[in-house]
Amino acid sequence: MGFAEAMATDGYARTPVAAVLRHAGVSRETYYRLFADKADGFLAALDLVSEVLIAELADSVDEPGSPIEQAISGLHRYLALMAEHRAEARLFLVETFAAGPVAIERRAQVQRRIAEELARVLGSSSDDGRRSCEIIVAAVGALIVGPVVADDPGAILALEPTISSELRRFHAAGLFD
DSSP states (O other), X not given: OHHHHHHHHHHHHHOOHHHHHHHHXXXXXXXXXXXXXXXXXXXXXXXXXXXXXXXXHHHHHTSSSOHHHHHHHHHHHHHHHHHHOHHHHXXXXXXXXXXXXXXXXXXXXXXXXXXXXXXXXXXXXXHHHHHHHHHHHHHHHHHHHHHHHTTXXXXXXXXXXXXXXHHHHHHHTTTTO
């Protein structure tokens, strides 16, 4: 993805549209036929990354197993995607803050959708249970920012055992009920 690759090194603020054009392999004319400006192109890239992420997570939690096993399957897929597609992970997790309030709100909407799906999988019916799911999603996002910025896929994947263990512990304690 041209936007994600272009920003992987210099970030949103320091990446000119010309760099996006080079990475995407499109002309300036084509770009501006599709997008009003850099922010508009970024939002389209963010939407695409978000749609793929939501679809991948939905597929991963529909596998057989107990609710907590399904949730951990989703976590595994999320971390694997972030490790495999680090430029897109950076776009989603880091560069949205540089791209401004509209991008930040779109990312927050995606996180809410992920938390809602986690709550569905875990059978969280109470406000407290749903809030626990929101906290887990936010915490996982915060934990992987450092490894994403460091471009360290091993460190992203290394988070799984600890997060899985905490998910199991929280589930056993009834925090998702």
